[in-house]
Amino acid sequence: MSLVGAVVLLLLFATTRSDTFRVERSIAVKAEPARVYALLNDFHAFGSWSPWEKLDPKMTVNHCGATSGPGAVYTWDGNDGVGAGRMEILKSEPDTRVIVKLDFLKPFEGHNTSEYTLASAAGTTTVTWAMYGPSPYISKLMGIFVSMDRMIGKDFERGLSNLKAQVENRP
DSSP: OOHHHHHHHHHHHHHTSOSEEEEEEEEEESSOHHHHHHHHSOGGGGGGTOTTGGGOTTOEEEEEESSSSTTEEEEEEOOTTTOEEEEEEEEEETTTEEEEEEEEEESSOEEEEEEEEEEEETTEEEEEEEEEEEOOHHHHHHHTTSOHHHHHHHHHHHHHHHHHHHHHTOO
């Protein structure tokens, strides 16, 4: 098979990949859902557990809109490791779920949804952090070589671990 033929097959294969993606991680936190929800529903608390804010201490962060809950907005602009973008809480259900519109502006533009769900049982809250959205052709092509799950999943794990520490170590 020629190099051109291999490239054509690769480009065609990319068209068969899913039109959407989803990355998800969970962690059990020894606390009632209200304590976890308070940190998820208020972007002013995001820096205390974010896996990205520590990557760029000079990152610019701005808050606008509502103080917390729907309409709260968080924007950031940082180095190549964190990029730039905007988050807005679209919906929040007390002690249960927070849905965030997530717009990446750089290094690559992307428009996704981030969702935090809380499930409680016997004094423990399972926090699930998911991000999902469209997978345009270029993402499908890149996904053949780089797994979105492996690329972002480790950040979600670090963020959830930070969140757990924040909640469990707060009075």
